[in-house]
Amino acid sequence: MRKQLFISLGILVFLFLGTLIAIIYAKGYQIDFKQGRPEISGTGLLVATSIPDGAQVLINDHLTTATNNTINLAPGTYNVAIQKEGYYPWHKTIQVQKEVVSKATATLFPNAPKLESITDLGINNPAIDPSGTKIAFTVASQSANSKNGIYVLSMNANPLLTLQGDSTQIVDDSVDNFSTATLSWSPDGQSILATITNGNRSTNYILSATSFNSSPQDVTETLSTLSDQWTTQRLEKANARIASLQANLKAIVQNNFTILSWSPDETKILYTASQSASLPLVINPPLIGADSTPQQRNIEKGDIYVYDIKEDKNFLLLANPAPEAENGPKYTWMPDNRHLLFVHDKRIDIVEYDGSNDTTMYAGPFFDHFVFPWPSGTKFVMLTDLGNTDTTPNLYTVGLQ
Numbered sequence: 001m002r003k004q005l006f007i008s009l010g011i012l013v014f015l016f017l018g019t020l021i022a023i024i025y026a027k028g029y030q031i032d033f034k035q036g037r038p039e040i041s042g043t044g045l046l047v048a049t050s051i052p053d054g055a056q057v058l059i060n061d062h063l064t065t066a067t068n069n070t071i072n073l074a075p076g077t078y079n080v081a082i083q084k085e086g087y088y089p090w091h092k093t094i095q096v097q098k099e100v101v102s103k104a105t106a107t108l109f110p111n112a113p114k115l116e117s118i119t120d121l122g123i124n125n126p127a128i129d130p131s132g133t134k135i136a137f138t139v140a141s142q143s144a145n146s147k148n149g150i151y152v153l154s155m156n157a158n159p160l161l162t163l164q165g166d167s168t169q170i171v172d173d174s175v176d177n178f179s180t181a182t183l184s185w186s187p188d189g190q191s192i193l194a195t196i197t198n199g200n201r202s203t204n205y206i207l208s209a210t211s212f213n214s215s216p217q218d219v220t221e222t223l224s225t226l227s228d229q230w231t232t233q234r235l236e237k238a239n240a241r242i243a244s245l246q247a248n249l250k251a252i253v254q255n256n257f258t259i260l261s262w263s264p265d266e267t268k269i270l271y272t273a274s275q276s277a278s279l280p281l282v283i284n285p286p287l288i289g290a291d292s293t294p295q296q297r298n299i300e301k302g303d304i305y306v307y308d309i310k311e312d313k314n315f316l317l318l319a320n321p322a323p324e325a326e327n328g329p330k331y332t333w334m335p336d337n338r339h340l341l342f343v344h345d346k347r348i349d350i351v352e353y354d355g356s357n358d359t360t361m362y363a364g365p366f367f368d369h370f371v372f373p374w375p376s377g378t379k380f381v382m383l384t385d386l387g388n389t390d391t392t393p394n395l396y397t398v399g400l401q
Helices: 001-024 159-164 220-243 248-256
Strands: 029-034 037-042 044-051 058-059 064-068 067-074 076-083 090-096 102-107 115-117 123-128 134-137 151-156 168-174 182-185 193-200 200-210 257-262 268-273 302-310 313-320 330-333 339-344 349-354 359-362 371-372 379-384 393-399
Touching: 001 393, 044 076, 044 090, 058 067, 064 067, 076 123, 123 182, 123 393, 134 182, 151 193, 182 257, 200 220, 200 257, 220 248, 248 257, 248 268, 248 379, 339 371
Parallel strands: 044 102
Antiparallel strands: 029 037, 044 067, 058 064, 058 076, 076 090, 115 393, 123 134, 134 151, 151 168, 182 193, 193 200, 257 268, 268 302, 302 313, 330 339, 339 349, 349 359, 371 379, 379 393
16 A cells, blocks of 8 residues: 555656646746756747748757747847748847747748739729729720720639639720729729719719629719718728727827728738827837837838737838829738738838838839739739730739748
C-alpha cells in the first residue's frame, strides 16, 4: 500500500511539474541552466505567419525559422524580414515584450504578377458599385449598333467565365447614345444613372443594373430630387457609422477627420486631417501586443492618415499630398482590411494600413482613377490600352498571388 501511495504521489508531482513547465513556456519563459543551476528568464513570443506560407523568417538579418511558427525572443526591438523566392520581401520593426504575443503577419506579393484581360469589347468610363463587386462600363467600339451600350461585369461570377470576358449588357444604343454616357451607381447598387451629353444639353436615365432596359426611364426633369435622395441615403449611412463610435472617439472624428473611406469591416478610417491637432488617447493604457509600427498622433492639416479603431493607433500614410486632380493620389481599401491600393505618379502600389511595405505592383500604362480591387483580394483591376493608343482600352487584372 505504501509503495502504491509513493507511486501515486510521484505521478501527481510529475504531472504538476509538467503542467507548470508548460504554463511557463506558454507565457514566454525559458528555463536556462547556468553554472549548473536552472534559471527562469522572461521572454516574449513572436508569431510569424505569411501568405503564402513556407517563407523564411529573418530576425536582425539572421535566418531563424520559417512561417508559420512561434519564436521565443528576449524583450526588445527586432528587425523582422519575411521572404520567399519569387515574391517581394516583407519588413517591419517589431517590439517584443515580456509575456506578450507579438505578430508578424506578412502578405507576400509576386515580383512577376500575372496580367490578364477580362474584357475584349473595348470599353470606357468604368464605375465600380458601392459593394465593390460589380463594374459598369460603356462600349462604343463594336460595328453592330446593338452591341454598343452599357454593360455590367460581376466580379463574383465564375472566374473562368469572367476571364473570357463574360459581361451582361443592360442597355443598347437603340434609344439613345448610351455608349457615350457617364455612369453613377445608386447607394444600394441596384440602379445606374447614365448621363448622356450632347453639346450643352444633358439627358439622364435611370437603369436597372440587373436586367436589360428596353425602355430606359428619362429622369432629367426629376434629377435634382433623385440626387437629393441618393445624397440623403449616403449621409444616413455615414452618420450611422459615426453614431456607432463611443462618445470620446466620435468627438475626435467629427472635429479632426475628413473621412475618405472606411475599411470593409469598418474597424479603420482612412481620412484627411481637417485641422492640425494632437489626438488624445482613447484606450488608456494602450493595448499590449498591438501594432508596434510608430504612430503619429500629432496630425497636420491636409495630410492623409489611417486610424485603427480597435487598437487606438493613428498612422501617417501621405504627408503634403498634391492638390486633388485627375492624376492626384488615390487610396482604395483591399478586402483584407490590412492593405490599400495606392495610385500615384503613374504607378499602382499596395501599402499596409500603417504605411509600411509600400510595394509597386504595376508601373506600365493605365488610366488613372480606374483601378479597383477584386472582391477576393487576389488581384486588382485596371483600365489600360497597354500603350497602344490606336486601340480602345480594356479591363485587365493584375494577380497578387
